[in-house]
Amino acid sequence: MPAPSSLTHEQRREAIDLFTQGRHARSVAHHLGVAYQPVRRLMDRWRVHGSLTLVPSNTKRHYPYELKLEAATRHAAGEASTDLAVELDVSTPRLVQRWSELYRVHGAQGLQPRPRGRPSTKNTQPEPSQEQRLRRENEELRAQVAYLKKLRALGRQGPR
Numbered sequence: 001m002p003a004p005s006s007l008t009h010e011q012r013r014e015a016i017d018l019f020t021q022g023r024h025a026r027s028v029a030h031h032l033g034v035a036y037q038p039v040r041r042l043m044d045r046w047r048v049h050g051s052l053t054l055v056p057s058n059t060k061r062h063y064p065y066e067l068k069l070e071a072a073t074r075h076a077a078g079e080a081s082t083d084l085a086v087e088l089d090v091s092t093p094r095l096v097q098r099w100s101e102l103y104r105v106h107g108a109q110g111l112q113p114r115p116r117g118r119p120s121t122k123n124t125q126p127e128p129s130q131e132q133r134l135r136r137e138n139e140e141l142r143a144q145v146a147y148l149k150k151l152r153a154l155g156r157q158g159p160r
Contacts (some may be wrong), residue, residue, distance in 0.1 A: 007039070015032060016046055025042075041094060044082055045091075047082050048092065071088055072103035075099070080093075
């Protein structure tokens with residue numbers, strides 16, 4: 001879950017009003033007396049969603065692999081993340097940038113969905129071959145014979 005914004009609801013509302021007046025993120029951040037980064041991210045989301053940026057979203061959207069791959073390849077080719085987010089209906093341009101980074105580092109495999117949760121402990125080892133089973137059985141039988149020999153030897157010694 002992403003960290004909550006450092007901007008209050010009133011600051012976000014005022015920032016969006018200033019964006020609509022044509023002010024840039026750095027100027028808005030200075031006007032509000034807050035850090036530039038949160039205001040810049042708010043401006044990116046505002047460019048994508050307009051005034052709906054202030055409406056909270058309670059659901060985490062999942063995007064298909066094909067959409068991620070298209071967005072990442074087009075962003076790597078030089079298209080702006082904001083334009084791609086608007087066109088592909090992605091929640092934030094930062095998400096397009098993240099997909100592009102994963103694509104650059106790990107290739108198309110990095111965009112594949114990963115399995116969630118704890119890995120299964122069942123059948124983690126491959127089935128042993130016939131030869132391995134026979135070797136294991138042979139070791140167990142040798143251990144049994146050695147145990148019985150020692151037991152017989154202790155029985156012959158008698159009580160102490």
